Amino acid sequence: GAGVSQSPSNKVTEKGKDVELRCDPISGHTALYWYRQSLGQGLEFLIYFQGNSAPDKSGLPSDRFSAERTGGSVSTLTIQRTQQEDSAVYLCASSLGLEKLFFGSGTQLSVL
Amino acid sequence: RKEVEQDPGPFNVPEGATVAFNCTYSNSASQSFFWYRQDCRKEPKLLMSVYSSGNEDGRFTAQLNRASQYISLLIRDSKLSDSATYLCVVGRSNSGYALNFGKGTSLLVTP
Numbered sequence: 001g002a003g004v005s006q007s008p009s010n011k012v013t014e015k016g017k018d019v020e021l022r023c024d025p026i027s028g029h030t031a032l033y034w035y036r037q038s039l040g041q042g043l044e045f046l047i048y049f050q051g052n053s054a055p056d057k058s059g060l061p062s063d064r065f066s067a068e069r070t071g072g073s074v075s076t077l078t079i080q081r082t083q084q085e086d087s088a089v090y091l092c093a094s095s096l097g098l099e100k101l102f103f104g105s106g107t108q109l110s111v112l
Numbered sequence: 113r114k115e116v117e118q119d120p121g122p123f124n125v126p127e128g129a130t131v132a133f134n135c136t137y138s139n140s141a142s143q144s145f146f147w148y149r150q151d152c153r154k155e156p157k158l159l160m161s162v163y164s165s166g167n168e169d170g171r172f173t174a175q176l177n178r179a180s181q182y183i184s185l186l187i188r189d190s191k192l193s194d195s196a197t198y199l200c201v202v203g204r205s206n207s208g209y210a211l212n213f214g215k216g217t218s219l220l221v222t223p
């Protein structure tokens with residue numbers, strides 16, 4: 001597709017389970033970002049990939065969160081041992097650099 | 113102090129009104145500035161970049177004041193469809209993570 005694709009669009013899980021969220025960026029975009037947004041809140045930066053450089057993980061809230069980007073394209077955000085406070089919309093964005101970000105429609109994560 | 117601060121609003125204005133939002137940023141090394149728009153339960157989308165000389169796109173005008181470290185967005189002749197949350201975005205250097213999002217200013221344009 002032409003845009004950023006995220007899957008699943010909705011994920012309901014039980015506290016303590018692991019979840020994987022997937023992001024397919026726009027082809028050719030070298031930068032990929034993960035953000036999360038809680039209801040009524042702003043975007044919280046999680047992690048940033050730029051080409052082959054080491055990712056900027058400074059926004060990951062705990063060691064339960066990790067992300068990887070394989071082959072400079074698809075990215076997976078993994079949350080281990082989910083907690084209720086992890087419930088949020090997880091947004092992925094890609095860009096060609098420090099300019100216009102194209103966001104996916106997000107994954108709504110609900111931890112029961 | 114938060115890196116990017118905005119008045120959350122809401123700003124309630126009648127159709128046809130002019131409304132302005134400000135945003136302040138704390139990092140004087142910031143190099144790039146943007147306004148994004150986010151509709152309810154939707155992803156953010158770029159509205160416009162903000163250049164040092166100021167720039168205009170139709171009814172929207174963005175300005176940057178580096179000395180005071182704030183950017184502004186002016187919307188003239190407000191339309192009902194302008195109702196949304198406007199996110200101020202500030203970028204640091206080109207190395208590493210660069211974009212900080214404000215929490216947004218909510219605008220409601222009423223008939």
